[in-house]
Amino acid sequence: MDVSAVDLFCGAGGLTNGLEAAGIPVEAGFDVDEDCEYAYESNNHAKFVPADLAEVARRDPAEIGDYLDEDADVTLIAGCAPCQPFSPLNHGSDSTEHAMYGMLSVFGEIVKHVQPDFVVMENVYEVRDDPVYHEFVRQLQELGYNVNRDKDKRVYCPDFDIPQKRRRWVALASKQGTLDLGEPICTDPTQYKSVEEQIGHLPPLEAGETHPDDWLHTARSLDDINVKRVSQSKPGGTWRDWDEELRLECHTKESGSTYDSVYGRMRPEDPAPTITTQFYNLGSGRFGHYDQSQNRAISLREGALIQTFPADYEFAESLEDIGISKCGQLIGNAVPPELGRVIGDRVIEFLDGKDRQEAITDY
CATH class of the missing domain: 3.90.120.10 (DNA Methylase, subunit A, domain 2)
Structure with a gap:
């Protein structure tokens, strides 16, 4: 089954690199920071598109879909909207006052107009408490997506063989049932990669x-x-x-x-x-x-x-x-490529029918 993906707020290409390692072709990555272009294109097979996605969303969010392969059986939009508004390193500042606060809403607007088969949203663990995130999930559900449960969104990176104590929040959405990251690769803390x-x-x-x-x-x-x-x-x-x-x-x-x-x-x-x-x-x-x-x-x-x-x-x-x-x-700022690969592997397993789950209505 042919998959075609794009990566929003792609940065240096960590998420794209992981998805490609899992066998998911990524057509393009979008980021406002043009310093990302060399890293993104030199290490991945995707095209870097310098773009202010907020401006794209105001102009015509559906144009992101033009980068997806029209002959693909399945489409996927992935992205990590800027984490800074929600990060604990923001030192308790009001997230809504941050210049990049609205980028998760921009992500949602693009999904609304493109409506891919799968949506992958990765962000800091603290995003789960913010109203803009809950609105993002509510919008996905109104569009007919099944979203993984909150307990399945919690990611502690050492559990997935990533050698740092990074905690992330990964929302996975599908119109064909519910997708999650599955069981951790490592369940014994004494065996975490050092x-x-x-x-x-x-x-x-x-x-x-x-x-x-x-x-x-x-x-x-x-x-x-x-x-x-x-x-x-x-x-x-x-x-x-x-x-x-x-x-x-x-x-x-x-x-x-x-x-x-x-x-x-x-x-x-x-x-x-x-x-x-x-x-x-x-x-x-x-x-x-x-x-x-x-x-x-x-x-x-x-x-x-x-x-x-x-x-x-x-x-x-x-x-x-x-x-x-x-x-x-x-x-x-990058998504660890290994986390991207874990996500990509799960999408492929889901499409192969090896781990297809029933739809879940709550999150």
Whole structure:
């Protein structure tokens, strides 16, 4: 059965890469950020379309359907609308005030006018509490889609062999019954894929060094005091491991004393913390390399591998073309390709009739 898909808010192509790995052809990815084009087209078989989807939705949302193969038996629209309005990193700000708050409604408007056979919506775990998300689901149901139950939307990435403690919310909609992600791949936390398993093979680096054979394997430089801090940090430890003179002023205040993970090292035997857009910054979380002989934050390549991008995934022609900050943003904002592959595999199994479920009316 031939499937044809498009990817909305595609970014660097993580979701597209996973769907293609599962055997689902993706025709095009749409994103307003043109810096995504090189990564998207260099690693995937889909076309990158620079587009403000809010403007497309105002003009003619049905035009997204023109990119789908008209001869395909089944069509699919996938996407991760910008997560920032709903993210816990938004620090309790009113989500409705965020400039990108309306993008999930834009997603819904496109689905309404194209009406593919399947809809895949991936987002941060916190989106489940927002009215715009509930309106999105209500609209899907009014259009005749069956949406997976809330208990089946909760995704803890280590359960699916993804080596980071990332929690996501995945809504799957179908007009042919109810689709879900099925049983976790790994149910024993002691068997979760670890950060050491994922990146331990890479050559060691010093802070500020770039590996000559892979410019993405580059670690941000550190000033002297941060080198001292990370050199005294233990895997899984806290700032309390440091000498008194190295501690930050905020650590002496009650409000800052609980921020244990900042400047911390990962534990080699555990999954990594959630990869954010600032993972290359030592002070942005527990992003210190677990190896105590490497006094640095993880490299761009290490972050990409923890996100499950293929080892040869290219994000730009050179670091000078894009810069560390932008590259970190592309990596941290991406849907882990392995999660995309799990979703794609389930769609294929559903179409093959191996796991077709009855329609569910509640969500």
